[in-house]
Amino acid sequence: MTPARPGSPRQLPRGRHTLDAETVAAQQRARLHEAVVDLLAERGYGATTVKDLTNAAGISTITFYDLFDGKPELVLDACDAIIASACATLQARPVAGGELRDRLATVLTAVVETILARPDAARLVLVEVAAVGQLGLARRRSLTAGLHDLLRGAATVDGSPVMSDAALTVLAGGTLAVFDGHLRAGRLRPLRPAAAELAAWGAMYETSTPRPLPPPRAALVPPQPGGPPSPSPLPRGRHGLPPGYVRRHQRARILEAVLQVSAEHGFEAASVRELLVAAGVSTEAFYEHFASKEEAWAIAFDQAFVELFAAVWHAALAEADRTAKVTSGVDAALGLLSSDPGHARLLLADAPSAGRPGLPAIDDALRAFTRLATGATAGPGVPKLVPAAIVAGIVELLAGWVLDGRTGQLPELHAPLVEVILTPPLGLAAAGRAADAIPSAAEPATGRDDRRLLMDAFAQAVVRDGLAATRLPDVAQQAGVELDVANALFADELDAATQTLNAWAGQLVVIAAGAFLTAAGDPPLAAHRALEAALHHIARTPALSALVVTDEPGLVPAVSAMRTRYISLFFQLIAVQVPAADQRAGQPLATLEVVLDGVMAVLRRYAQQDRIAELPGELPTLGLQCLTPFFGADEARRVAGSPAAAR
Known part of the structure; x- marks a missing residue:
């Protein structure tokens, strides 16, 4: 603990004294304030106990609880x-x-x-x-x-x-x-x-006519802790459900519980017990999926972050000039966040409650978006700290709306955010014109994603019954989608299968490439993150993933075409990020094809055993197998064991 500062409250005199009770309590409170400042700076909130605080302040535990209900109340009072x-x-x-x-x-x-x-x-x-x-x-x-x-x-x-x-x-x-x-x-x-x-x-933002923020709409939804309700608990006793379904169900409930506990209690202050109660799972089931509550939080945060980053990056990548990249990226970010309130709240508002253990993941996420903002804001006279400050400031603005129950209104921030981002490089007048060119945000969609529902149901049917026995009208009925809608989306069963495969692969490429870019300065670590993100995407989409490795003869041409197209696309996206001196493969594209064939072989085995939800557990082994041909065994082992890779 640091030495007492000038003017610090002094220790009370020993034995009998003439000080009144109010003065005594004020001095004791002040000493505890000083102790909590010093100890939390040294150890952090989670590692500091009430006993540590009373020892540092020189008071008894009984006196502490006369003054405060517990450590949280002391921290807030200080x-x-x-x-x-x-x-x-x-x-x-x-x-x-x-x-x-x-x-x-x-x-x-x-x-x-x-x-x-x-x-x-x-x-x-x-x-x-x-x-x-x-x-x-x-x-x-x-x-x-x-x-x-x-x-x-x-x-x-x-x-x-x-x-x-x-x-x-x-x-x-x-x-x-x-x-x-x-x-x-x-x-x-x-x-x-x-x-x-x-x-x-x-x-740079000085103007005689400031742009107003959109006002709250009358029908605001009160801010809800966490995200959408967790999946219903599994039936008690013997239920006959497939083991793979049970594992996926438990994992999903735990990750949803992370959102809930972060919002209600603050994640670092919460116990594993509170997480188990929120998820409705046993201690044994929890530790079958995660080594610690910190790992569960990191995975929930990373999944939400990678999905958001990939959406923004992919939207900006499709545009040619700076203004279009910014407007498309902002549109993608606000659209995704407004459609997923639970993840929006975790990323924007509740993440800091994870305390020091969560800071590396939060810092990585901010750095990744800062790299995107650097290109968007670069210009003569723009201070070097602007990209990072803009990203953090936008998070603060969005967090305020989320906590005020305005998540569904986030798309209405298009114009203000575009103006804020483009003003440093273009000037306020040009940035304002670019912002005004954006169409007014439409009311948030309330309908279902029928295409996604049909794709998931179609994949399950093909894996279960085979393509020849799968009929689009039956799948539509099972998914609760009108037949007219299904016929408008898909020409026939083969078209449904092809679109399903391409949608899955396209999303996988975007997520993996987006994860790669979060650590592009360290290519081996970037590749490890890309593989980790890909495995989690596969685990979250078991039906679609199983379709990719099915032995269905009618799908062989579609799977082959998908494989060639998307391996090439992924290679094009990341190749420019890896200097030739940093990788050892003489023919990197051919090596990538071989490596991914190995991943697909492991996926096929897990699909046959109905264990796709467990595939991320193969990351240590697959990481060594996939990275060694490109970067060597030493680098593969380094990133597999580093805290940044394991977060």
């Missing part, structure tokens, strides 16, 4: 005291004059000086408090709102704002993320230059 003190200091400063850039710089520099006065206290309110759960996340949100208000004061001239609310929110969220990154890395010296760069970025 956080409130720190924020109140900082706000009083910042609000008492004189109002700056001059240009917008100078006024913003005055605010941000004052924030930096407050951080530098007590870095560990700043870390508590920026990082550690989130592990408490929803109340901790609310404190972080209030911190962003407070900075937003200070910046809005600086961006108000003669009573009128000169920056949009979207730009102010993104600037506030991005600023705190930049400061948080320096704090966690122990880099305090760059904070003052960062404040100046952030002010220069913020000044």
Whole structure:
């Protein structure tokens, strides 16, 4: 623990003294505040116990519980005291004059000086408090709102704002993320230059006609903890369900429980027991799927992140110029998030509640999107920190909408986000024109995805009965889809099979290539992540995956064509990311074909045993087999055992 600071509360005198009870309690509370700041900076929330805190503060456990109900209440109380003190200091400063850039710089520099006065206290309110759960996340949100208000004061001239609310929110969220990154890395010296760069970025949004944010619609859905309801529990006792179905069902319930527990309790503060209760599974069943609750969280987070990143990257890849890439990427992101409230909440709002164990995965996700934003925002005079700050600021803006129950309205943020992203390279006027060219967001779709329902049902029928015995009208009836709709989607059974195979393979390529790009600077690790993402996609789509390796003679031509087309596409997408010096295969495309044939052989074996849901368990073995021909055995073993690969 760090030495006591000047002015720190002193130890009470031993024995009898004349201090009144209120003074004693105030001093004890202050010592606990100091202890929680120091210990959480050193160990983190999860590794700090009440006993550690009482020892550091020099008080008894009985006294602790006289003052606080538990560790979470102490952390929140300390956080409130720190924020109140900082706000009083910042609000008492004189109002700056001059240009917008100078006024913003005055605010941000004052924030930096407050951080530098007590870095560990700043870390508590920026990082550690989130592990408490929803109340901790609310404190972080209030911190962003407070900075937003200070910046809005600086961006108000003669009573009128000169920056949009979207730009102010993104600037506030991005600023705190930049400061948080320096704090966690122990880099305090760059904070003052960062404040100046952030002010220069913020000044780019100055306008006499700020774009308003869309107002809430009347029929808001209250924010729900977690995501959609978990699958219903399996029947008790002997039920005769196939083992593969039972395993898939249990795994799905556990991953849904991760969303629920993160939203309700904060994931680091929650116990495995709470996760088991939420999932409705036994301890034995849980540990058959995951080595720890942290692994379950990491897989749930990674699945949601990779799906979002792949959708954005794939949408942007299809466009030729910067503006089209940004508008398509924003459209894809908002559309996917609005259609999946549970994953949207995990990614945007609840992820920090995983505490320190979750930070590497969150940082990786932010870095991956920052790489996309770097190309979108590059331009003369754009500060280097802008891409990372824009990504973090957009997360803050979207998180606010999600927590306010406005997930279904996220597509309405198209124009504000496009303007925010394109302003640094193009200027506000050109960015505004690009944003205005986007059609108004339609009401969110409420219908089912009939094509997806039919594909899944069709794949199951073909695997079970064979292509010759499968009839599209029967499949449509089984899936609850009108026959007219089925006939409009598919010409016949072979067309349904071909479309199903191509849709599955296309999604697999996008997900794997997107995962590869999250670590493109380290090709062996990137390849390991691509394989991991592919295996999880296969496990999540068992019926479609089984169709790919079926021995059905009528599908051989379609499977062969699919294999050739999508192996070539995947190779084209990643080949430019791997320098020739970093891989050993003399004929990389031919080697890739052989490697993937090996993966398909393993998939076929798992499909025959109805164990596709367990395929991700083969990652260590398949990782060595797939990566060694390209990068050598040493590199394959390195990434297979690294924390970044195993997260």
